[in-house]
Amino acid sequence: MKHVRAVVKDPKAVVHSLRHNMKDRLRVAGVSKPTQDMILGHSSGGVGEDYGSDEARLRVAMDAMLAVERLK
Structure with missing residues (x-):
């Protein structure tokens, strides 16, 4: 909090x-629930969550955050 x-x-x-x-903001930007969960640190509990590269997950998260930024 500090x-x-x-x-x-x-x-x-x-x-x-x-x-x-x-x-x-993620909802309004039309970001998918799995991507919202990834950004917010939530887990869906699915095994597939760990599939793919870190770079791919980072790119998806970055694109989602840019979509939120465009709403301003």
Whole structure:
């Protein structure tokens, strides 16, 4: 929380609310649920989650975050 407080002055903003805001933004940007889960650190529990390269997962996450940024 000390890192959040260093940049966010709203006393109602907490780490958990920032995650909720990001989830909303990812949804509005049309990002798929598996990609949302990857960005937010959630696990779907599927074995296939680990398939593919780190570079591919990073590219998908980057494209999703850029989609969110374009909504501003």
